[in-house]
Amino acid sequence: xxxxxxxxxxxxxxxxxxxxxxxxxxxxxxxxxxxxxxxxxxxxxxxxxxxxxxxxxxxxxxxxxxxxxxxxxxxxxxxxxxxxxxxxxxxxxxxxxxxxxxxxxxxxxxxxxxxxxxxxxxxxxxxxxxxxxxxxxxxxxxxxxxxxxxxxxxxxxxxxxxxxxxxxxxxxxxxxxxxxxxxxxxxxxxxxxxxxxxxxxxxxxxxxxxxxxxxxxxxxxxxxxxxxxxxxxxxxxxxxxxxxxx
Ligand code: UDP
Numbered sequence: 001x002x003x004x005x006x007x008x009x010x011x012x013x014x015x016x017x018x019x020x021x022x023x024x025x026x027x028x029x030x031x032x033x034x035x036x037x038x039x040x041x042x043x044x045x046x047x048x049x050x051x052x053x054x055x056x057x058x059x060x061x062x063x064x065x066x067x068x069x070x071x072x073x074x075x076x077x078x079x080x081x082x083x084x085x086x087x088x089x090x091x092x093x094x095x096x097x098x099x100x101x102x103x104x105x106x107x108x109x110x111x112x113x114x115x116x117x118x119x120x121x122x123x124x125x126x127x128x129x130x131x132x133x134x135x136x137x138x139x140x141x142x143x144x145x146x147x148x149x150x151x152x153x154x155x156x157x158x159x160x161x162x163x164x165x166x167x168x169x170x171x172x173x174x175x176x177x178x179x180x181x182x183x184x185x186x187x188x189x190x191x192x193x194x195x196x197x198x199x200x201x202x203x204x205x206x207x208x209x210x211x212x213x214x215x216x217x218x219x220x221x222x223x224x225x226x227x228x229x230x231x232x233x234x235x236x237x238x239x240x241x242x243x244x245x246x
Contacts, residue, residue, distance in 0.1 A: 009178055010167045016178065018047075022171045025161070025221050030142065030232040032149045040150025042232070044142035047175060048132025051139050053146040058120035072117035076105040076124040078139055084131045100136045101126075107140055107189055107198040113153040122152060133179035134162050137187045140199065145229050149236065157229050158198055160189030161221040163214035165206050172217045186211065188218040192226045195219065 010016055020026070026047030035041035040055035061067040066075075078100040082091045093101075108124065124146065126139040137160040144158040164174045166182035179185050184204030190197055206214060 022169050025173045028228050030228050032145055032232045032236045040146045042142040042146040044138050046138040049135055049138045050130040051142055052127045053142045054125045055146045055150040057122040058117035061121035067119040070118055071114035072120045072122050074105045074109045074122045077101050078126045080128040084128045103199055104140050110198045111154045111156055133174050133176040140189055156191045156193045158189055159192055159222045159226045161218045162187040163218040170213045172221055186214045190222055
């Protein structure tokens, strides 16, 4: 974090580099049922992010020592394609992707009725094809839709958004320049019905008041994104119903 002197992230009219106001979300589009061989799938386009999620399972967990005799285990794998970023990313897992896979697995585990599927794994592959900041939250948001698409019983979806601080202004949904050169980034994910927080991380510095304001912005935006998730699932069932009628 820390802005190089030649980059101005917010102009004199209060607009950001991509033309947004401080409380504005980037455009979001979610599609479900995009992969034939997966049990469930989703594709999310969120600003410049493009992320594909495939879900397999519940299926017998391998290797066997990973089985839990009382419940299913969610194994999410977050992966960034080598071509997804400006500077080619070395393929394969690194510390960041291992950490993100863990926090995403934990968040998803809080909504799935795991005890209905002992000894199984639910494998969730999150493939970031194009990255523009906010990929952990966009991946998690799409993953919960893909789980629902797979018909896996859940108490709710999971949805999130990041907020942060850029040039001393609290802003919603940071893009890559803001994430890289801003003062703070705070990704938040919630269970929308209960507003329970299932993922919360922070990079950079904010005061307590700034954190409260960033959390409020992120949670309000998450509730809007929840509508996109539900619409994506409704579109799927609407098209199935139409096919049945024909
Ligand atoms: N990024 C990159 N190379 C990397 C990791 C990240 O170019 O190896 C970029 C990418 O656009 C990513 C952004 O930096 O979306 C912010 O990364 P961060 O670790 O904050 O995670 P994210 O905001 O994507 O959840």
